[in-house]
Amino acid sequence: MKFRNTNLKFALVAPAILFAAYMHLSVTAGFVQKWMPRFTAFGFFGASATGVSDSAPLIEVALLLDTSNSMDGLIEQAKSQLWKILNELTLAKKDGRIPNLQIALYEYGNSRLSASDGYIRQVQYFTGDMDRLSEKLFSLTTSGGEEYCGQVIHASIDELKWSADPGALRLIYIAGNEPFTQGPVPYAQACAGAKEKDVFVNTIFCGDHEEGIRGHWQSGAMLGKGSYSNIDHNSITAFIETPYDERINQLNLNLNATYITYGAQVRDFQANQALQDQNALKYSKANMADRALFKSSANYTNANWDLVDAYKEDKEILAREKESLPDSLQQLSAKQLEAEVQRFMQLREDIRQEIQELGKKRRAYIEAEQAKMADDATNNLGSSILKALREQAKRKGFVME
Incomplete structure (x- = not known):
């Protein structure tokens, strides 16, 4: 994929010593990924990394992305639309208060992942550190594998520390292009588990709308009280440059x-x-x-x-x-x-x-x-996520300002 060029020149390159230290941290990322959730669970680290109160309204989002061979376009859309999506989330208010945002990331369907784990990996547990989330997102690569939608939904429900707050907005977005029925965990069972925890399951099929319905992506969304949509995952993000x-x-x-x-x-x-x-x-x-x-x-x-x-x-x-x-x-x-x-x-x-x-x-x-653009110009991951967000946020008493 070719990125759009820009003439804007930034003095953003970190000093060599900072980059070297950063690379050292990346080497130890496996240890952090394994043990940090345990430390958080026992209170050694706060779950929130935001500037809002711990008692603020809560929005939790788990992104489940297919990283099999054909999904390069999907991952590029996620990388290029991350900040737009997060900015939309910042517009949400509940009782006039700014919510605490917590985002988690999973990949599934990648042949480099363990078959015994269902080709599924928790890339990032719930975090408010969006620089870290971006780092993890940009580390994703694709490789052919088996896509088990039910199993990755089940894993995200079972492994993540979802809030028990009845007023929290809890969302799963799963995107991929294989039938929703694949794998050892029935999608109906996984979506029922999400429903029990009051988590909306939103499904995004990468391909034709009717094909996604035949592949049970719409059925999964209905069982998870979420929304179904389809996107052209190979479309390149269209950026609108402004005078500002x-x-x-x-x-x-x-x-x-x-x-x-x-x-x-x-x-x-x-x-x-x-x-x-x-x-x-x-x-x-x-x-x-x-x-x-x-x-x-x-x-x-x-x-x-x-x-x-x-x-x-x-x-x-x-x-x-x-x-x-x-x-x-x-x-x-x-x-x-x-x-x-x-x-x-x-x-x-x-x-x-x-x-x-x-x-x-x-x-x-x-x-x-x-408003001047054709509908298909915004048929992408970000637009699908935000459309579902606006509707489901209202159900939980959030207002998009």
Whole structure:
């Protein structure tokens, strides 16, 4: 697939030392993937990585993507539409409150995966760290295999720590192109299990609408009280560039400059932030603007490595982490350090506000342009996800502002 080129030049390449540290973290990803869910379960790590309250309304989404040989187009759509989808989720409100977003990712149907596990892998458990989610998404590759829809739905219901909050919005999106009936776990049984946990199962067939119905994708959605749709998974994402993208992307660079790093693994996280900026920009400056808009939202926070975000939650962190700060900040008195952090906090807030204001104008511009486009121009993964989201969010009392 050819990516759209852009003349916008960004100074986004992380220093070599940051990238090396990031690559070191990737080597240990297997250990983290295996043990982090267990640590989270016992309270060693908070489940939320967002800037909203833990008591905020909750939206949980599990993406189940077919990564068999014929699904390169589907994975490209997921990569190129991630930030657009997340931005739509940030528009949801419940009782006037911003929700906490938690996203999980599974792949299935890949011959490189274990046959004993049904060619299924949990790529990312529920997380609010969307930089990490993007990293995991961009690591996906395709290879021929067996696609067991019922089994991957069952795995996501059984393995993920779904909230028991009756007011939470819980969603599964499964996308693929083989019959829904394949595999050892009957799809009806898996969808019934999802229904018991009040999880909507939305099915997205990659191919002809009627073929998907014959393959029981619609039946799966009905049993899971979700929606059925079909997409052209080989269509290339059409980005609508706007007069506001250039300024938003410059503000993103300014936003990056407001991060004050602390902690032992800071270089890994900061390098990944820069890398996901680059991944977004590969597609277009419009896609980079989508990412910048999400980074300006309350659901983008980095309290685990950024002193500004951490300070909002815990004022005592300035004293605890002073020795891990950059040398220039270690030399400051306690009062001077707090003043500097507060200065960066205000600077970041000003930048975020400007991005959000430009984002409103940008959204109106895009909606006007989309009204001129043919229906099949938006027949893709992102549009299918968002259509189901808007309808099901209403059922749970959410309003899309």
